[in-house]
Each structure stands twice: as structure tokens, then as C-alpha cells.
Amino acid sequence: MSLPTPTPGNRAVVTGASSGIGAALAEGLARRGYSLILVARRADRLRTLADRLSAAHGVTVEVRGCDLGDRDQRRQLADELASRDIAILCNNAGFASYGDLAQLDPEREADQVELNSVAVHHLTLAVLPGMVQRNAGAILITGSTAGNQPGPGNATYAATKAFANTFAESLRTELSGTGVGCTLLAPGPVRTEFGDVAELSNLDKLLPDALWVTAEDAAEAALAGLAKGKRRVVPGAFAKAQTVSGQYTPRAVIGPVLRAVYRKIT
Template identity: 40%
Template sequence: MADNIDNMYVLITGASSGIGASLAKFLAGQGQQIFMTARREDRLEALSRDIREQGGRADYLAGDISDADFRVFLMEKVQEKGRLDVLINNAGFGYYGYFYQMQWQDAHNLLAVNMEALAHLTRLALPEMVARGSGRIINISSIAGALPNQGIAMYSASKAFVDAFTTSLYRELRGSGVTASALRLGPVETEFYKQARQKENGGPVPAERFAIPVERVNRALWRLLRRPRRAMYVPGWLSITRWVEPLFGALIDPLGPLLLRKAKH
């Protein structure tokens, strides 16, 4: 697959805005064929048209990936178009606030998108990839997976799942020609934070003030495609976060409630 890095067929979930939309435009500009999915068809249509006007190749299918039947249908449509080289599990959303105040439907939807859909789509994509001996699974994760702090109980748990799942897959797939990688992001400038604020009983996420431009994610993912590895942090210095909880968890414990109350008021 490394020999064909400029002509890959890439499926991107959550592609109607934010990181997913930016990746779609960037990868199309690098000569890749893009297949996008998200719920908002109007945005997918506009993005697909924009990519084609710029000389790129893009198709899309609108739907809700929290629905298992849609996921199966999506993968069938993708594989009708050609050989899937790269699956980018990008779709996801968050919530910031007290877990006991979180509406259960919001929690259920978060788990369905951030965990279930990611695992199911990966399961649907892998058999063909393994059979031919090439392919990439890239799961968009977060440093929150290793930092289970106040206000992000469900989101952090979902990203811890993504990290563990991806690490296990990476080890299972050694020698198969297929790789699984986690892109562990810090805060990124997208609609993610706006959506978190709009959830019932949700609130502003303090990390938003430290967000980096989404273009940095594009460049990091391109490096990951060219040189696969188990995990990559963006920005790179955030690799230190893996040691924060083991070393300083006992100090963070008493601060958690105080920080959340301050952020919510």
C-alpha cells in the first residue's frame, strides 16, 4: 500500500464538518478518492461539489452511523465503488458537565457513535483488507482517553476504549500488511465545543481555549498514512499526558470538583 500512497480510496465518517470535512478536502487535494458519511446531507453535498470543482474525487452517503443497519449499508456502498484502502473513524461528539445531570439519551448516543460504530465499521472493513494484505484503520482519539477528568466522564471513557481497542488491533494485525492507528488529539478548533455547550445540562469545555488549527491534524494524519504506527499525538508534546494520571492522579482528585464548578458557573 505504501507504493500506492497517492491513489488511495478513503472512507471518512463524520465528514460534514470539523476534522472530518477538513481531512476530506486535504486528502482529496493529495490525490485520494474520498467517500464521506455524516448525517447532514446538505453539507456533504456541498463539500463533495467543492472537492470536485477543485479537481478531486468524492462521493458520499448521508445517514446516522449509530444505526447498525446503516453501517452495513454504508460499507456495501463503499465497497461497490472500489477497494477500501483507508477507514478513518472520525465521527464522535462530546459532553462537558456532571454525569448525573447528563440526559441518558445523550450518553447512549455518545457510546453508540464514539465506540459501537467505530468498532462495527472496523469489523466490516477488516476481512477484505486482511485477505488482500493491505489497509489502514485510523481511529481519531483524544488525550482525554488517558486523562479521565471532571466533566468528561462518558467522553473520556469512550476515548479510553478507542485507545485500548486500537492498541489491541495493532498487535493482532502485525505481519498482516494491515495497520491500526490512533490519532490522539488535544483540543482542535471545530464545532465540537459548540455542540457540547448545546447539550442539555452541558457547558463550555475549558480546553477550548487551547485549541489548535484543524490543519495540523491534516498534516499529522498524512504522516501517519505514510509511516504507520500504533499511536500519534497532536501536538506531539502531548505524549506526556500518558504519564499524568499515573504520576499525578492523587493530586488531581481533590481539584476535579472545584474546577468543574468553576467552569459551569
């Protein structure tokens, strides 16, 4: 599996490109010569990034200010993507909430499911028929190590990322031989605005610097893995250890351990 060749007409789409891993994915794709469609709610940030990337790399960069949790806005974007030559889709936008589910804002929890799972499904379904017809395309899905294990104190997020992880790995096998690839990016802690959005004040103190990965390193590992047709990319030693413990520790053991961990960080 290799990535489709960038052309003046095709596009790489990055959701959640206004910050963190998504901004770094956009940068990495522009450096590789891809013209882009950048998606997030903060269109002003996307425009600043678009101007910088087109000046630095000579690519065309389009901006779509879109709330992917809003079904009408998302449908408009999905319809547009279905009608265009999309070479690469990076389904990356997402956020988390922490705390016991019964205490959390039900609307924000539902928004999380809509963004982290339903939007990933929707946009993938929009671009997939075109990719399969062209026998070329690549889909990156940003899941998480949180999706490998139960998340008491982080239940909605863990469940949405379990969807993302399983969906990506299922598709990857389903698409074998079609010329279309699908890779899961399943990071552990990455320094971005993620913690601020989730209102996590203690995470920084709990985890030493050495355990964090930069957004740039996570994005580069993801794009290298996508180009190689890798099933799953897990950037950094800590995330690799989390993956093994999350997948192989008995649920009855890891559940209470993670409950204690999440209580410390919230």
C-alpha cells in the first residue's frame, strides 16, 4: 500500500486541524505535497494555518469551518467530500471528558459520541466509495490507548475510542487488495490542547515530561505508518506499555486500577 500521488485536483482532508495533532498532520501532508481541506470549528485558526502552509509548500489549502458534532453542518461537508477526489482522510477531531458519568453534562457527553464516533463513521462512509472506485486512497483514524480498556471516570471517551480503534482495524482488513488503506493512530499522552479542553488540571503533574509525545512526533509517526499501510501506530514507549496492559490485563484487575488513576487526575 502506498499513498495516492498528490495532484492539483485531489485533496487530503484533516479534521481537527486547528490545534494539536491535526495541525501537525496538516503540516506533514503539505510538506509531502498534498493540497488540503482543513476542518474544525475555529475557522480563523484554520485560515492562519492555511496561509502559512500554502506559502511554505506551494499547495492549495481550503478551509471548512464546521462543527462536526452538528448533523446538518456535517452532512453538508460529507456531501461535498463524497463528490470530490479525496486522496487521504484524517479523521482526527475529538475531545474527552473526565468524571463519573452521572455527574457529567448529558449534552456534552452526547456531543462527544457524535464527534468521536458518529462523525468518524459518517465522513469515512462519504469518501470510501470514491476511493474504492479509484483503487486509491488512505484513511487515518485517531483513536486512543483509552479505547483498548475500560475507562471508569472517562467512560464516554473510552467507549468512543473503542469504536474508533475497532472501526479502523476492521476496515483495514476489509480493504485489503482494494488499493485503499486504513491506519489507526492510537496515542497515549500527547502535548496538545486536549487536557485544557477536558479541564484536566493534574495530568501534567502526574506524568513526567519523558512520558509525553509531541504532536509533531505523533503526526509524523502516523503519516509514515499510513504510507506503509500499517494497521496501528502507537507513538512513544509509554503508549506502547499502555497498549499491552490495556489489551492483556484482565478487566476485573485493570478496571479498579484505572478508576484510582482517573480519580487522581480529575
